[in-house]
Amino acid sequence: MQNKVILISIDGMRPDGLQQCGNPYVETLKKEAAYTFAAQTVFPSITLPCHMSLFYSLPPMRHGVVSNTFVPQVHQVMGLFEKLRSYGSVNAFFYGWEPIRDVAPPTTCKFATHINAYMDESVDTLLTDEAVKTIRERKPDFVFLYQVETDEKGGHDAGWMSEEYLHRISLAIDNARRVIEEFGDEYTVIITADHGGHERMHGTDLPEDMTIPMFFRGPQFEAGRELENVSILDITPTVAAIMGVEPEREWEGRALC
Ligand SMILES: [Zn+2]
Numbered sequence: 001m002q003n004k005v006i007l008i009s010i011d012g013m014r015p016d017g018l019q020q021c022g023n024p025y026v027e028t029l030k031k032e033a034a035y036t037f038a039a040q041t042v043f044p045s046i047t048l049p050c051h052m053s054l055f056y057s058l059p060p061m062r063h064g065v066v067s068n069t070f071v072p073q074v075h076q077v078m079g080l081f082e083k084l085r086s087y088g089s090v091n092a093f094f095y096g097w098e099p100i101r102d103v104a105p106p107t108t109c110k111f112a113t114h115i116n117a118y119m120d121e122s123v124d125t126l127l128t129d130e131a132v133k134t135i136r137e138r139k140p141d142f143v144f145l146y147q148v149e150t151d152e153k154g155g156h157d158a159g160w161m162s163e164e165y166l167h168r169i170s171l172a173i174d175n176a177r178r179v180i181e182e183f184g185d186e187y188t189v190i191i192t193a194d195h196g197g198h199e200r201m202h203g204t205d206l207p208e209d210m211t212i213p214m215f216f217r218g219p220q221f222e223a224g225r226e227l228e229n230v231s232i233l234d235i236t237p238t239v240a241a242i243m244g245v246e247p248e249r250e251w252e253g254r255a256l257c
Contacts, residue, residue, distance in 0.1 A: 007189075007235070012154065022166065032224075035214060053232055124172060150165065188216070
């Protein structure tokens with residue numbers, strides 16, 4: 001592939017949570033990446049619908065997944081994993097919450113690792129260890145590293161913007177830092193969230209649920225530049241542009257580079 005990409009999704013991470021989490025690496029990211037603290041996700045602001053929109057560049061109305069229960073698309077549009085695979089991309093996927101596996105249809109990933117977040121206290125760190133090992137040894141073209149504990153153990157268990165939630169964001173940013181420090185010269189790294197949250201929930205169209213941060217770190221992006229009018233639908237066209245892949249006509253987002 002033309003260029004390689006690592007995409008990290010930190011579940012339920014609000015921009016103000018990221019800015020208040022106390023991890024000094026956030027300032028480094030702002031200097032080294034193009035970024036926004038005002039990107040918009042889709043409604044309903046729920047994990048599987050939002051990730052389907054991320055990977056298919058379509059709103060939930062069009063991909064048809066409106067809850068955390070997967071339903072196959074009526075009108076088939078190729079998503080990022082299939083599209084990359086059709087160009088010969090070697091894809092890798094690391095996740096701690098099982099329902100998210102449906103963003104990558106069968107046969108599109110060479111490497112896929114699931115560790116059950118309900119059965120482990122530090123699944124995001126373990127998955128990052130696995131991702132680092134695979135990237136180091138196998139150099140896949142596209143990597144999707146999903147971090148779930150910010151949402152489950154931070155937001156839902158302790159409350160959005162609670163101490164525990166901010167702590168979980170800081171841990172996820174440490175994981176992102178490990179990936180960037182080792183592979184940031186070889187890979188363009190994109191960091192996003194799927195949605196925000198408020199009190200102990202998300203799913204509404206409130207700004208706290210709908211607004212997400214994003215970072216794009218790589219030679220295609222101007223370091224330190226603040227991006228405007230960014231949607232979660234823009235991520236898949238952007239990854240395709242970076243990797244030299246033609247976008248699907250049906251995709252509704254736009255490439256940011
Ligand atoms: Zn989520």
